[in-house]
Amino acid sequence: MSELVFEKAAGGRADAPGRDARVAGTAKQPAAEGTKNSRPVSRAPKPRGLKIAAWLQTLAELMWLPQAACLAHGIGLIARGEGVAAVLPLAAAVLALGIVKAVCERSGNRLAYRTARAILSDKREAALAALSRRSPLDTSRVASGEAASVIAEQAEHIVPYLARFQTARLKASVVPLAILAVIFPFSWIAGLVLLIAAPLIPVFMALIGWSAQSASEKHLADMGTLNAFLLDRLRGLSTIRSFDAVDQVSRRLSLRAENLRRRTMSVLRIAFMTSAVLELFSALGVAMAAAYIGFHLLGQIGFGAWGGTLTLSEGLFILLLAPAFFDPLRMLSSVWHDRAAGEAALSALDRLAEDGLSMVGAEQDGHLTAATAARPRPLSVEFRDLGFVHHGSRDPVFADFNLSVAPGEHIALLGPSGSGKTTLLALLAGLAEPRHGRILIDDTTLDDANAAELRTRMAWIGQNPHLFAGSIAGNIRLYRNDIARDSVADALALASLDHVAEAHGNAMIGENGAGLSGGEALRLTLARAAANRAAGLIIADEPTAHLDHRTAGDITEALLTLASGRTLIVATHDPLLAERMDRVIRLNEDFREVAR
């Protein structure tokens, strides 16, 4: 076994080559430094489907105009003593127009909801894809609970908003104008009453809408943080209990829940206020028009009909149209809240879809070639002039780091805590991009084009592996369809987990490996790596940490069996594990001579 001592990036050293330039560069990095493929953030999408749907539903609403004309004319005929035969064609016209109206309304509605659902699916997919591209080293990632709340729950507000708002806006701008256009030639005063009442509604709604928007955004943000808080604390419930902090945490929780309650109430208050304003003005408008028509027909008010007198049919026609004049505005008011919640949810989803620090080759899917799958071979590894600075950090972790690992060689990375062992393994797995320099695996540069394929030939044993609630076999296979049943059985045997799996039978393990000991959980992650028979490079991060002497020895043996005929790079503080490797690389805080 030989031992090398390497320079970790010269944290405080002024003489580190290239350091000043790089650190200066770091200070000037924009906030999105290290991000790739940043996408423009879209707010309210307006695809063609929504436009067509809006026009179809507006057309349906406009059908009421000829329907009202037929009805008013028919009643006028009956009042004049005409027979049923005279009104039959009018009744047929009302029915036919009703059918057209229903068809337009239904198809517009369906189209709007389908289009809105499709937009929601796309946005959810984009958010999930961006989250899956994010590097685990990215500390600015949204908390899991918040992301789950936005994607699963808040995102649902987008559908009613997209499906209804555009239609409501189009109806509100077309239908009242059309109604005014047909009322004015009969009576300028009835038209004027409606014209005065109508603009007050959008003005008030716009004023209220601004506060509704910000109240909705705050409400959704609070809901997200409450979810994130709850998920985080539920995960750490045993830690909270063991430190006797249950009361303090529940006080914090009730404080946040109270905040959310207050926000919900303020959103509701605005909603009620909007409807009250609208109902008041529309009721006033209809009542004033009705009072004018009534007194005009009784002969009490003689003016307002361009010097003439309204007939019963004309008066009725105006009366039938007056409530329809306010209907689109009423609908616009009811979707005003869909708009506030929908836009807040859209921007929350768009924020999730923004790219942060990405993994290398995150856009690609890795596929094993048949030849590699059939005959896996050990991979060589080379770090060339590697430089890396963590996102948001000033000091580089590595500056001009060089290391070559031969195929099949077993290497231990040793060094004090914080010396960059985990970071080096993460860079090797392509979880983040080096600032400069190259990483070659099997003589292929680890870059966006090759990383995904190279990752299929690596097995990773992480420091804090996540165990999912489910069966042991399911946790080993991890939805990797290419892993056969006998590979799982072999992996269990290699990790000496077969007796544990047998004892568990069909029983499930709980969240975070509840039901397994710490050593068994570690063996399970070893088995996960072993199930990938094509892996030619095993990367292990402190596989024997926190284990008793005997279990650590067992894990070391299992790891060596797994790594036989493969390249192994292991970060460790365990001198016994390091001793079993071919070579030890020592990462230090300060520059050291290279020693063997």
Ligand SMILES: Nc1ncnc2c1ncn2[C@@H]1O[C@H](COP(=O)(O)OP(=O)(O)OP(=O)(O)O)[C@@H](O)[C@H]1O
């Ligand atoms: N995601 C991150 N963002 C910013 N800085 C980080 C991040 N992860 C680690 N660091 C910093 O990078 C340095 C190297 O950390 P790293 O985890 O690689 O050390 P390590 O040698 O593996 O430590 P240990 O032996 O304790 O696991 C540390 O100073 C750490 O604070």
